[in-house]
Amino acid sequence: AGRKFGFDETTTDSDRIFSDERSDAGVISTRHDSHAHFVLQALKAGKHVFVEKPLCLTLDELAEIEGAYIDALTPALSQGEREYRGEAFSPGGGEGIDYAGTRPLLMVGFNRRFSPLVQKMKALLAGVKGPKSFVMTVNAGAIPADHWTQDPEIGGGRIIGEACHFIDLLRYLADHPITAYSQSG
Known part of the structure; x- marks a missing residue:
């Protein structure tokens, strides 16, 4: 770097x-x-x-x-x-x-929020009043199971090491703090 x-x-x-x-x-x-x-x-x-x-x-x-x-x-x-x-x-x-x-x-x-296309999306969403809902599909390539990023203690696994980008991106586009609701049967 x-x-x-x-x-x-x-x-x-x-x-x-x-x-x-x-x-x-x-x-x-x-x-x-x-x-x-x-x-x-x-x-x-x-x-x-x-x-x-x-x-x-x-x-x-x-x-x-x-x-x-x-x-x-x-x-x-x-x-x-x-x-x-x-x-x-x-x-x-x-x-x-x-x-x-x-x-x-x-x-x-979290670099994805700075890409030109995301900046355009953010500008277009600025006019939307009220809650925003997003669905994101990610097609990430395979990482071998023995790769260091897959080890929860060293790399955190796929969610912490990679999906965090998409969580941050959606949070950025929503322009609202994350809230979570859950219910069990």
Whole structure:
């Protein structure tokens, strides 16, 4: 990634990256099972973070990342905002973003929302009032069962490692927080 995007310096020493005061951001493009560790390290060092998807593999990692992110924002938040920890920090909401760059930004690399065709779809859907319903069919190629992405502990499996793109895309197009309803018989 460093060569491809022309970074001044690349290294495999994460301590060096996140302790270097010359850098204000980190790009995490490592294997899925290391994302949470590096995101936490970067947030605790006060760095902006771009992490390739998935953000993490487990709910425990997600809770830890959320806590670290809220802690990084805490100096600038009111008590009510600190306690709320809800929609103000939801993906795509924008309300919790510090555009001046004084607090760390965290972005997950869901790239499909930025494609020209998706941008056109988003513009066309902007005029639709009320709930939107979507059906998406995905025809993904086969990945061998022994491939690292199929291992739930290393790659997260197909849903976490790949279907997350489509979940993010539909969430983006719907322009509404995800809600879930379930019922058992």
